[in-house]
Amino acid sequence: MTKLTQATNTARTRQWESVQRFDSAEGNVAKFVYEKLEPETGKPAVVEAVLYKYPTYAERTVICCSTQSGCPMGCRFCGAGDYFMRSLDSDEIVDQVEHAIAQTHTNPDDIKRLQIMFMSMGEPALNQTNVAQAIRTLNTLYPKARLLLSSSAPDVPYDEIFAVSRAVDSVGLQFSIHESTDEARDLLIPFKKKMNLKKIAATGEAWFHATGRKPFFNYCADRHNSTNVDADRIAAIFDPRIWEATISVVCERGEGLPTRNEFQLALADDFSGKLLARGFNTRVFDPAGQDDIGGGCGQLWYVQEKMEEFAGAGLAKPSAGHGKPLRHTPCSA
């Protein structure tokens, strides 16, 4: 029995044939599930976007949107990690954001802090042309918005991400590292063609020199990876003069398990302190809506169900992580 049975409305958008909305009991987060059939092929696609207010939309609005339907990276903490369908075109990405902003019933020009994150489902670096085009369009539509790309670091040229980051100075770049060794990261992110930690560090430094802005790394602190030894390893690879650190509170990818507790928050706070002591600027990320609508990134409950259904019909491909052990961990992408 899924928790996601309480869709409160349905609609359609320019690009998506149906939209279902799920509201968190916390009252500050809504999830949208978009679906369509390709007119030419009849193949389905499903994506999610999440809309947060802190504490009002006018004060601060955050939108996480998807860049692919499913994801080939196969991360073992992520609800999108088992199957991949296809990359989205730029308008399918932009449309999620336009739709979510319309749901705020707030003039985007009146939103003091608007953040658009490419981090719900999909790996932006594997869909760079369309993501870069979407960024350019969104920057025109919402010139005050911050646009944050979050990547799990597939080993591909980042040329288009660098180019759009140079052209649009509100673009930020974050790499999900989540572990302090390449061996541990291989278990978490089974996609083979990915950068190791040193190459991520070098790519982020190159981005810093290309844009003048600091990149972020994102680290999900759990009981196995949050020691002083882990903090030392990270500080040896990532230069705190270049990098900012995001420490994410882990959230559970399955629906039937407790998603968040004080222990997990304390772990994240503690590890944040360890990195602070090693010279990093840090922030702790604890997304709302984890308990009832899968508001934490990587939860993607509804999509997990749909992907199973599509895979059964031969319409979704297993990812690099399919069938590998799951991990109770992060909010990433």
Ligand code: SF4
């Ligand atoms: S965490 Fe991001 S990169 Fe990894 S499987 Fe999920 S959507 Fe893909």
